[in-house]
Amino acid sequence: MGKKRVVVGFADSRNLARAVAKRSRSEYTEAELKDFPDKESYLRYKTDLKGKRVYILRSLNDPNRKIVELLLAAYTAKELGAKKVILIAPYLCYMRQDKRFKPGEAISSKIIARLFNACFDELITVDPHLHRYKSLNDIFIIKSKKLTAVQPIADFIKKNIKTPFILGPDMESYQWARKVASSLKCGVDVLKKHRYGSETVRIKIKEGLDLKDKGVVIVDDVISTGHTVMEVVKDVKALGAKKIYCVCTHGVFAEDSLRKIRRLGASVYSTNTIENAVSEIDVTEMITKEIK
Numbered sequence: 001m002g003k004k005r006v007v008v009g010f011a012d013s014r015n016l017a018r019a020v021a022k023r024s025r026s027e028y029t030e031a032e033l034k035d036f037p038d039k040e041s042y043l044r045y046k047t048d049l050k051g052k053r054v055y056i057l058r059s060l061n062d063p064n065r066k067i068v069e070l071l072l073a074a075y076t077a078k079e080l081g082a083k084k085v086i087l088i089a090p091y092l093c094y095m096r097q098d099k100r101f102k103p104g105e106a107i108s109s110k111i112i113a114r115l116f117n118a119c120f121d122e123l124i125t126v127d128p129h130l131h132r133y134k135s136l137n138d139i140f141i142i143k144s145k146k147l148t149a150v151q152p153i154a155d156f157i158k159k160n161i162k163t164p165f166i167l168g169p170d171m172e173s174y175q176w177a178r179k180v181a182s183s184l185k186c187g188v189d190v191l192k193k194h195r196y197g198s199e200t201v202r203i204k205i206k207e208g209l210d211l212k213d214k215g216v217v218i219v220d221d222v223i224s225t226g227h228t229v230m231e232v233v234k235d236v237k238a239l240g241a242k243k244i245y246c247v248c249t250h251g252v253f254a255e256d257s258l259r260k261i262r263r264l265g266a267s268v269y270s271t272n273t274i275e276n277a278v279s280e281i282d283v284t285e286m287i288t289k290e291i292k
């Protein structure tokens with residue numbers, strides 16, 4: 001008898017999707033994608049989806065094209081008779097514009113959520129950027145599950161970093177920084193950040209923070225342009241930290257930021273919600289647990 005669950009991967013989510021399929025004993029299939037000459041997207045399934053729970057797994061960094069492809073994937077799965085169509089977006093896009101900061105701006109998080117509400121039955125994601133929203137339920141009407149990479153991150157630090165001291169670069173990072181530190185039973189502090197634009201942030205480090213001989217680990221949900229963590233790295237260096245690490249759930253690393261952060265002397269690690277050169281922290285197990 002054929003399997004009742006199918007995990008759908010894409011070329012850019014193949015490794016994680018395959019690993020999740022294998023561990024959850026689900027069928028794995030890869031959606032075939034092509035561009036028409038005019039750059040419109042083409043998608044085809046090469047397996048039977050009728051009556052199955054279909055888990056479409058793809059992280060939504062670099063999201064615009066992927067969103068269109070996901071719409072094709074979700075609606076086609078339904079038309080082909082899938083029992084349920086579930087989006088696993090380990091990195092969920094468009095979560096940071098959660099407010100009209102200037103008159104006339106699109107609140108993109110709500111608009112993208114509306115699209116996903118219309119074509120998926122459920123959503124599973126990891127450490128979504130919830131700032132002004134209290135929960136995913138504020139914008140998603142479909143069943144949604146928020147996982148967190150706190151434990152895999154804490155386990156990684158325990159195994160690889162001596163005498164850690166955890167720093168959260170801003171109040172939003174408190175939720176991760178505090179939990180990671182409490183799991184490691186080590187010191188933690190959370191700094192104050194002012195963002196003046198996507199390129200400019202200022203962070204105030206507390207006077208008297210004793211970081212001498214500590215392995216300072218800056219923990220955040222996302223590293224995108226890297227400006228947030230780079231500001232902290234510069235301050236922390238000045239306070240005499242022995243080694244500096246930047247660890248995040250989602251390594252977006254826009255604008256060559258991985259190289260820029262490393263050039264400042266910090267080591268960088270992320271989970272594999274987005275696969276990159278430093279995605280050493282594995283989230284396969286926690287995602288697999290959600291596949292029933």
Ligand code: R5P
Nearest residue numbers: 172222223224225226227228
């Ligand atoms: C913002 O509040 C987030 O938690 C991250 O600190 C932020 O998104 C990182 O962005 P960037 O790397 O562009 O400074």
